[in-house]
Amino acid sequence: MPKIANQDLTTVQQGQFVTGKNATMQSDAVKKFMKSMEEVLTVQELGQNQNQNVHPPTQVSIGSMDNALNCFMDNYVLLRKTEVNGISGHICDNCLSFQFQYIKEIGLDLTAGEKHQCLASMVNEANSLQYKTIKEDDIRIKAYEFLVILANSIFMGKQHLVVNSKLSTAHARSLHAPLIKFDSITPNDWPWMPITKETIALDDKGLKNYIGLMGASTYALILSERGAYFGYHLMYMEREAVNR
Numbered sequence: 001m002p003k004i005a006n007q008d009l010t011t012v013q014q015g016q017f018v019t020g021k022n023a024t025m026q027s028d029a030v031k032k033f034m035k036s037m038e039e040v041l042t043v044q045e046l047g048q049n050q051n052q053n054v055h056p057p058t059q060v061s062i063g064s065m066d067n068a069l070n071c072f073m074d075n076y077v078l079l080r081k082t083e084v085n086g087i088s089g090h091i092c093d094n095c096l097s098f099q100f101q102y103i104k105e106i107g108l109d110l111t112a113g114e115k116h117q118c119l120a121s122m123v124n125e126a127n128s129l130q131y132k133t134i135k136e137d138d139i140r141i142k143a144y145e146f147l148v149i150l151a152n153s154i155f156m157g158k159q160h161l162v163v164n165s166k167l168s169t170a171h172a173r174s175l176h177a178p179l180i181k182f183d184s185i186t187p188n189d190w191p192w193m194p195i196t197k198e199t200i201a202l203d204d205k206g207l208k209n210y211i212g213l214m215g216a217s218t219y220a221l222i223l224s225e226r227g228a229y230f231g232y233h234l235m236y237m238e239r240e241a242v243n244r
């Protein structure tokens with residue numbers, strides 16, 4: 001992943017930060033912003049890069065509010081949280097990268113997995129690792145943790161896992177979502193409970209659990225090929241409705 005090239009610039013930025021010139025002027029809102037930038041950076045350190053044509057912000061490039069804002073404006077698009085209805089993540093075991101995508105329309109927007117393309121250089125690098133599976137597990141753990149932070153940030157407050165089992169087969173097949181197939185769904189399979197209940201409240205542990213089960217995403221299409229719950233079930237997390 002590209003690192004910031006200009007060492008002098010880095011030194012100056014860090015110097016400013018250490019003198020406290022900016023630190024003393026930081027309001028809570030600014031601190032919150034800087035914190036969220038750091039969380040974005042944590043994931044970028046995993047090796048994923050949304051746009052290969054821009055230099056992603058790196059830890060060292062953040063140091064002053066100006067830099068943080070410039071980084072932000074250069075690399076991100078502002079979106080209302082209420083416009084985001086899901087998060088799609090993808091962990092590639094071929095190039096060992098993680099990337100995510102904010103989803104506005106579940107089923108219509110392409111998933112992170114569909115958008116992902118392996119970079120040959122990263123595939124080579126991954127294959128040259130002595131402990132590839134350990135590295136993959138490490139990426140997976142960090143990715144799930146990060147997705148929980150993102151989901152909490154997007155859905156704010158209480159979250160639910162909702163299941164729609166009324167989709168027509170044709171409609172379900174046209175959806176862009178991680179597809180998880182079961183021969184049949186029994187009470188021992190994890191989708192049984194959410195499908196039976198249709199809506200379940202999620203705590204942080206449940207959130208992380210289901211993000212992992214749904215393929216690093218806040219939604220998935222579950223297919224049961226036979227049995228009691230034969231057919232397609234669209235499962236997705238949503239924020240608790242304010243007016244209910």
Ligand SMILES: [Zn+2]
Pocket residue numbers: 092093094095096097116117118119
């Ligand atoms: Zn890949």
